[in-house]
Amino acid sequence: MIDTHCHLLDSSFDKDRQEVIERAFDKGISCIIEISEEPSLWQNSLKLCRDYQTYKIFCAIGVHPNHADKYVDPSSLVEDKLVVGIGECGLDYYRKYVDSKTQMDVFERQLEIAEKYKKPVVVHCRKAEKDVYEILCRQQNVKGVIHCFSSTLEFAEKFLQIGFYIGIDAPVTYPNAGELREVVRKIPLERILIETDSPYLPPQQYRGKRNEPSYAEFVAEEIARLKKISVETVIEVTDINAEKLFKVGE
Numbered sequence: 001m002i003d004t005h006c007h008l009l010d011s012s013f014d015k016d017r018q019e020v021i022e023r024a025f026d027k028g029i030s031c032i033i034e035i036s037e038e039p040s041l042w043q044n045s046l047k048l049c050r051d052y053q054t055y056k057i058f059c060a061i062g063v064h065p066n067h068a069d070k071y072v073d074p075s076s077l078v079e080d081k082l083v084v085g086i087g088e089c090g091l092d093y094y095r096k097y098v099d100s101k102t103q104m105d106v107f108e109r110q111l112e113i114a115e116k117y118k119k120p121v122v123v124h125c126r127k128a129e130k131d132v133y134e135i136l137c138r139q140q141n142v143k144g145v146i147h148c149f150s151s152t153l154e155f156a157e158k159f160l161q162i163g164f165y166i167g168i169d170a171p172v173t174y175p176n177a178g179e180l181r182e183v184v185r186k187i188p189l190e191r192i193l194i195e196t197d198s199p200y201l202p203p204q205q206y207r208g209k210r211n212e213p214s215y216a217e218f219v220a221e222e223i224a225r226l227k228k229i230s231v232e233t234v235i236e237v238t239d240i241n242a243e244k245l246f247k248v249g250e
């Protein structure tokens, strides 16, 4: 099982990062994609990937919309073979720490880099579906994933139409996630990626606690339950999806 989105450099893992990583790989995680969301983290993310070469840990590097005012061009690092994507980048109109014009500008610049270096993008989209969709439509050569999908079925279908994958995280296990569960039932498994977003968004049974990559199984189990298929099938197909998009399958 591949956890396609986590933040292992978060300080909440400082005391036991190694144990968390070992536990994940012991529990059947085969590959982790570390999302490096601001320039000050990039080198450390690459170091993390290198330090754990015995495991398969790769990273995406980019600038999160909440840090858009700290934008630095990541071009000098993206050709490293451990960098498998650009992001997370996108738009966040829920928090709006940075004005929307700057966010859009920084998002577009990262899409251009993704196009130039032929890397997929990890897209953060919060209360900004319309603008994210329009910007992605203008950059048809770039594909990627809408990370931690939290919108309507209508938008899920629009993003699928332009070739994007839909990232599903543990909020799908929350009692009030009726709309998200409906999205998971309706969209093809061939376009779903499993993410934990650790240390954020723990599954229902761990709410209030820290999330970690080994909990990806709870997301897979919920997808299986909703689609009335086996967990093995969910893991098999979503792994192929992740390998295809991020080219991490050897």
Ligand SMILES: [Zn+2]
Binding pocket: 005, 006, 007, 035, 088, 197
């Ligand atoms: Zn994230």
